[in-house]
Amino acid sequence: MNINKSQIKNIFNNCLVYLKICVPLQSNFIYNFNNGYFMNKRIIGILLLVTLLSCNGTEPQKVDILVVGGGASGTAAGIEAARMACRTLIIEETPWLGGMLTAAGVSAVDGNYRMPAGIFGEFRDSLANYYGGLDALKTGWVSNVLFEPSVGNKIFNKMAANEPNLSVSFETTLLSIEKKQDVWQATIRTGSKVKHVEAAIVIDATELGDVAKLCSVKYDIGMESSIATHEAIAPAQANNIVQDLTYVAILKDYGQDVTIPRPAGYDSTVFACACKSALCISPKEPNRVRGLQEMITYGKLPNNKYMINWPLEGNDYYVNLLEMTPSEREEALQGAKNFTMQFLYFIQHQLGLNTLGLADDEYPTKDKLPFIPYHRESRRIVGKVRFTLPYITEPYSQAQPLYRTNIAVGDYPIDHHHARYGGKEVLPDLHFSPVPSYGVPLGVLIPDNVQGLIVAEKSISVSNIVNGATRLQPVVLQIGQAAGTLAAIALQKNVAIENVSVREVQNAILAANGYLMPYLDVPLAHPLFKVYQRIGATGILRGEGKSIDWSNQTWLRSDALLLSAELDGLKAVYPQASPSKLPTVVTTRDALALINEIAGSEHIAIDNIEHRAKQIYAKYDLGAANMNAPIQRGAFAALVDELLDPFNSKEVKLNGEFFF
Numbered sequence: 001m002n003i004n005k006s007q008i009k010n011i012f013n014n015c016l017v018y019l020k021i022c023v024p025l026q027s028n029f030i031y032n033f034n035n036g037y038f039m040n041k042r043i044i045g046i047l048l049l050v051t052l053l054s055c056n057g058t059e060p061q062k063v064d065i066l067v068v069g070g071g072a073s074g075t076a077a078g079i080e081a082a083r084m085a086c087r088t089l090i091i092e093e094t095p096w097l098g099g100m101l102t103a104a105g106v107s108a109v110d111g112n113y114r115m116p117a118g119i120f121g122e123f124r125d126s127l128a129n130y131y132g133g134l135d136a137l138k139t140g141w142v143s144n145v146l147f148e149p150s151v152g153n154k155i156f157n158k159m160a161a162n163e164p165n166l167s168v169s170f171e172t173t174l175l176s177i178e179k180k181q182d183v184w185q186a187t188i189r190t191g192s193k194v195k196h197v198e199a200a201i202v203i204d205a206t207e208l209g210d211v212a213k214l215c216s217v218k219y220d221i222g223m224e225s226s227i228a229t230h231e232a233i234a235p236a237q238a239n240n241i242v243q244d245l246t247y248v249a250i251l252k253d254y255g256q257d258v259t260i261p262r263p264a265g266y267d268s269t270v271f272a273c274a275c276k277s278a279l280c281i282s283p284k285e286p287n288r289v290r291g292l293q294e295m296i297t298y299g300k301l302p303n304n305k306y307m308i309n310w311p312l313e314g315n316d317y318y319v320n321l322l323e324m325t326p327s328e329r330e331e332a333l334q335g336a337k338n339f340t341m342q343f344l345y346f347i348q349h350q351l352g353l354n355t356l357g358l359a360d361d362e363y364p365t366k367d368k369l370p371f372i373p374y375h376r377e378s379r380r381i382v383g384k385v386r387f388t389l390p391y392i393t394e395p396y397s398q399a400q401p402l403y404r405t406n407i408a409v410g411d412y413p414i415d416h417h418h419a420r421y422g423g424k425e426v427l428p429d430l431h432f433s434p435v436p437s438y439g440v441p442l443g444v445l446i447p448d449n450v451q452g453l454i455v456a457e458k459s460i461s462v463s464n465i466v467n468g469a470t471r472l473q474p475v476v477l478q479i480g481q482a483a484g485t486l487a488a489i490a491l492q493k494n495v496a497i498e499n500v501s502v503r504e505v506q507n508a509i510l511a512a513n514g515y516l517m518p519y520l521d522v523p524l525a526h527p528l529f530k531v532y533q534r535i536g537a538t539g540i541l542r543g544e545g546k547s548i549d550w551s552n553q554t555w556l557r558s559d560a561l562l563l564s565a566e567l568d569g570l571k572a573v574y575p576q577a578s579p580s581k582l583p584t585v586v587t588t589r590d591a592l593a594l595i596n597e598i599a600g601s602e603h604i605a606i607d608n609i610e611h612r613a614k615q616i617y618a619k620y621d622l623g624a625a626n627m628n629a630p631i632q633r634g635a636f637a638a639l640v641d642e643l644l645d646p647f648n649s650k651e652v653k654l655n656g657e658f659f660f
Contacts, residue, residue, distance in 0.1 A: 060196035063089045063167075065487050066186060067203045068174050071099020072473055073456035073480030074205030075156050076119045080484030080512065081203075082166035086491055088484075089197060090160075091172040091188055094371040095364070097156035099207065099457075101473050102149045105248030105362075105370040108299045108307055109145035111412030112474035115437070116524060118514035119159075120477040126155045131302055140300035140307070148301055149250060149370070150362050177202065177214055179452060201487045201497070202453050205480060207372065208322055209379035209459030217447040217455065218382040221322050223427075223464040231389040231465050233414075233428050241427065243376035243468075244316035244417040247333070247340040247369055249308040250301070251356045258357035259348040263341040271346040274313045279350060284419065288312055292351060305359055308343065309374065311417055315343040318420040322379055336373055375458065376417055376471055383461025384498060384654045385443035389414070392438040392466065396542050396569075401656035404537055405502050406439030407485075407509055408478030409518040411552045414468040430468055436545020437518035437554040440470060442505060443654035445483055446498050454497060456483040478514060485509060502652050506537065519543055521558040521634070528620050528634060532556050534647035535637040539569040558634030562586040566633075570594075573646050573658070576601045588613065589627040591636050595643050606643055616642050 067078045070092025078090040096103040109124070116124055127147045128134045137145045160166055175187040175194070186197045204211035212219060222240035226232060273283035275295040283289045290298075290312065299307030308315060317336040321329045348354045358368035365371065385402060395403040416430035444461040445454050455461075456479050458471045469475070485508045490497045493504075506516055510530050517536035522528050535541055536556055545554040564586055567579035577598050582590050592609050599606050606612060610627060617625040619642075622635050640646065651659045 060185070060198045061089070062198045063087045064199065064491055065089070065201050065203060065484070066091070066184060066197055066199035067205050067484075068177075068186075068211045069099070069205035069207065069457065070094075070097045070168060070170070071103070071205055071207060071457060072101055072476040073483065074099070074203070075160065076477045076480030077203050077205055077454075077456055077484035077487070078166050078168070079119060079159055079163055080481045081488045082163035082484075083512075084485065084488035084492070084508070086165060086488045088163075088166050089199070090166070090168045091174060091197075092168065092170050093173055095170045096153040096371060097160060097168065098149075098152050099372070100374055100476070102152040102156065103371040104374040105149050105250050105307060106309060106374045106473065107147050107149045107152055107250075107301060108140060108143040108309070109474060110143060110415075110472040111410060112472075113144045114520055115409055115411060115474075115515055115518060117409060117474070117478050118481045118509065118512050120474045121513060121524065122159065123152075123155060123477065126159075127151070130155070136302065139302050140297055141294070142298045146299065146301050146307070148303060148305060148362065174211065174214075177211065179215075182452065184452060200452070200491055203480075203483050203487060204453065204455045204459060205457050205483070206459070207375045207378065207457060209381065209455065209457070212379060212381050212447065212450075212453070212455050212459055215447075215450050215453055217450050217453065219379040219459070220382065220464075221320075221379055229388045229463045229465065231463060233389070233430065233433055234463070234465055235426075235428055240320065241418070241421060242320050242322065244318050244420045245321075245336060245376060246309050246316050246374045246417075247336045248374055249315065249340050249344055249369065250359045250362045251306040251308060251344070252359040252361075253304055253355050254357055255355055257354045259354045260341065260345055260357070262349075263338055263345055265338065266342045266345055268346055268350050271313055271343055271350075274310060274343070274346070275351070277351065284313060292353075296347075296353065296356075305362075306356065308340070308347075310343070311419060313419065315340040316417050316420045317373075318418075318422070321375075333373060337367065337369055340369065377464075377467055378458040380464070380467060381455050381459055381461050382448050383444045383455070384446045384448055385441055385461065387441055387444050387460075387462040387466055387470070389435075389463065389465050391441075392435045392469070393545075395438070396539065401539060401572075402441040402443070403439055403517070404539060404652045404656040405441040405443060405506075405654060406516045406537060407442045407445075407482035407505060407514070408440040408475055409437060409515040410440070410469055410472060410475040411437035411518060412469055412472045412475075413547070413550065413552055414465060415472075416465075416468045430465065433465075433468075434547035435469065435552055436547060437520075437552045438469070438545075439515075439517055440475065440479065440482075441654075441656070442482065442486070442502055445479065445486060446654070451496055451498070454483045454487055456480050481512065481514065482509060485512070498654065502654065503648060507648075510534075517543060517556075518554045519556045520553055521556045528558070528638065531620070531638050531641045532558065532634070535641055538573055538646045538650065540573055540640060540646060541566070541633055541637055542569050556633065556637070558632065558637065560633050561630045562591065562633050562636045570640075573650055574598045574602070585630045586636070587628055588625060588631045588635070591631050591639060592627075595639060598644060602644070602649075604644060609643070612643065613639060 064086040067090040081088040172190040177186040226234040273280040414433035543554040564582035
């Protein structure tokens with residue numbers, strides 16, 4: 001066989017990883033092309049054989065979209081992209097789909113109970129069908145949606161199996177990735193088998209943003225300063241401190257003593273104030289100490305199981321894994337696992353709950369612990385836009401109207417876990433900082449400096465503070481769905497990801513029962529739902545946010561009377577409009593006159609506008625259209641949406657500005 005030096009080099013580069021795994025090599029076998037050392041014919045033969053037999057010398061697997069990570073966002077991204085007719089491959093390092101919801105054991109959904117958006121809503125409804133209704137999911141007090149992780153995995157796998165355009169490769173690791181001539185070329189390993197994949201678009205849905213780093217995306221780690229983000233609750237000085245992670249334990253009651261042996265390094269004082277007891281002398285947070293039953297039933301699951309993910313002097317664990325090598329991470333996580341076993345021993349031995357032990361019917365792992373820990377924080381990319389706290393608390397007063405580009409919604413407060421960090425007293429108190437419900441802008445998924453890559457999961461372009469809200473499961477599922485949507489449209493339209501129409505992505509999300517605006521005025525199935533979503537995303541009518549205890553809400557106030565002073569948002573869309581000429585309380589006739597004025601300047605023909613208005617009122621069951629009566633905000637939204645269609649006729653940039 002005649003081969004030249006270039007061919008040998010390609011063979012070597014493609015198969016070196018495999019050889020290191022499967023063939024014991026000595027140092028003198030390694031050929032260094034940069035320095036010109038040459039290999040003997042025996043090694044060349046081995047490489048050729050490996051190429052043909054082990055590295056699959058045939059054509060690489062070609063897909064439209066490669067999703068790296070089958071966690072919450074990766075599963076949703078893969079399903080949605082496949083539904084939009086794209087050949088999609090998910091590679092996942094564990095044997096399960098669902099990530100933090102399943103493989104990490106955080107099977108208590110945080111937030112969005114009243115906003116069941118898109119694939120999150122499908123997942124929640126599937127859980128309800130499995131267990132016998134939504135009320136059957138309210139087994140613990142921390143959430144309204146609790147379930148066994150294994151059940152969640154089965155549901156995600158069923159959803160994935162229903163998509164003929166979707167393939168999933170479990171227990172598969174990404175070895176390398178690079179872009180050549182606008183095509184991503186990845187090398188992956190499943191067991192001892194190494195193969196190559198080519199994709200037009202890659203979605204980083206890893207837990208820690210590892211693909212983004214491999215692709216040289218710019219990113220941040222830890223806390224930014226308050227000066228950099230204009231967030232009053234951020235620290236004065238930046239640091240590299242991340243949130244605690246947790247190795248969750250899923251327990252069940254065995255009805256007999258199942259106390260484990262005392263774990264190495266066990267110290268009961270570390271957990272003494274996890275709940276009220278004689279052991280608790282000096283709690284770190286005196287006002288938050290709960291009773292024993294409250295602690296245990298916090299994450300009670302169906303079928304008499306218990307999720308142990310306890311933040312109050314429980315099994316949270318501080319370690320910053322982000323820049324560690326895989327072997328360093330594995331070693332560090334042994335400490336987290338041992339810490340959770342220490343907490344289990346404390347529960348059994350010190351608190352007397354010795355019949356509770358690790359469930360033997362959840363995880364097929366040797367230690368019965370989840371496949372992965374619950375990562376609350378990741379690298380955060382530098383994206384086309386940066387989502388910071390002011391965009392949540394005061395979305396309409398920011399320089400960039402990012403709310404116009406929303407692709408996901410959340411209603412959980414800013415919640416950071418730093419209890420196990422040594423020196424916690426120097427950090428800001430970020431426990432349930434109240435915010436209104438909010439939307440997540442599209443541009444946070446798109447890296448600023450790398451094309452053809454979309455970033456999801458917890459690595460999106462948000463501040464450290466905002467990550468405390470966007471990291472929650474329903475939001476991450478929606479982020480993944482939006483990533484799949486964005487990728488599919490980019491391929492269908494043959495345009496760069498950053499040039500995809502924002503409105504086209506949003507329309508696809510609405511068509512898939514997603515949310516753009518976090519409004520509670522009407523449920524998802526209501527005929528006015530999409531109207532309010534579209535008009536809200538133009539800013540013509542603006543929502544009002546509030547925080548009540550754990551409930552973070554935003555309302556369009558659709559039943560309130562329309563006031564002319566509330567139409568600044570209309571003027572931002574149609575600068576030629578003159579709402580200031582209207583009376584304080586706007587009548588239906590006043591509203592139609594204003595709409596007609598705008599239509600004329602926009603070259604929109606509306607024949608017999610009052611008749612059209614009556615048809616619109618009937619379509620949406622708004623009652624009789626009384627021309628002389630004050631008009632409600634919701635009815636005005638319906639008229640504007642139907643007669644002017646500002647959402648679709650006024651395209652926006654990723655920063656929310658209109659293309660005028």
